[in-house]
Amino acid sequence: MTDLTGKRIAFLATNGFEDSELTSPWAAVTNAGAAALMIAPEGDSIEGKNGHTQDVDELSASANADSFDALVLPGGVVNADHLRMDEASIAFAKAFFEASKPVGVICHGSWLLIEAGVVDGRTITSYPSLKTDLKNAGAEWVDEEVVVDQGLVSSRTPDDLPAFNAKVIEEIAEGAHAGQHA
Structure with missing residues (x-):
């Protein structure tokens, strides 16, 4: 496993x-x-659709992409739909592309990337129902377990997590990618 210490x-x-x-x-x-x-956009904690509770460390309105080496966007229909309506979350995600930093996105998470205007010309995968949305935003959609395009790592469903995790770690270890842009 690649070392991500620091x-x-x-x-x-x-x-x-x-x-x-x-x-x-x-x-x-x-x-x-x-x-x-x-x-997260708000709250001291958030809850997954199956009950996992996660403490929130910082709100998206005050978070700065300069403080991080990479971004990971989990899926979930409700999660992704709410994030794509939050201007601070959109701006936060877009800032990672502007700084050429690695981004991992899975399932419905790419709805946020469509709103951020960062998928045009990129090759990406997602949950199959987002295929048309991504194509309409200018992306080349493919049906593969994991796709890497210049620091952008994407996968379709929880079944793809082993491959997704390995590639996310690899891309974070590599650092900035010149082809990762807004």
Whole structure:
């Protein structure tokens, strides 16, 4: 496993996230030595659709992408739908692309990236129901377990988590990617 000691990873989510899509990557990056912090639009804690509760470390309105080495966006329909309506969360996610930092996104999480305007010209996968949304936003959608495009790591469902976690760790270890842009 690649060593991520000293790296700070932001996880951006809100209530209704897909539990395993938060807990599995969180465990993977922390087991690799990184510090994981939960960023959310509001509240002291958030709850996944299956009951996992996660303490919030910082609100998206005050969070600064400069303080982090990478971003992970868990899925979950309710989570993703609420985040894409939150301007601070959109701006926070977009800032990682502007700084060429690695971003991992799974399932419905890419709805936020569509709102941030960062998928045009990118190759990405997602939960299949987002295929048309991503294509309409200018992305090339593919049906693969994990896709890496210049620091952008994407996967479809919880079944893809082992491959997603491995690639997220690899991309974070590599650092900034010149092709990662807003």
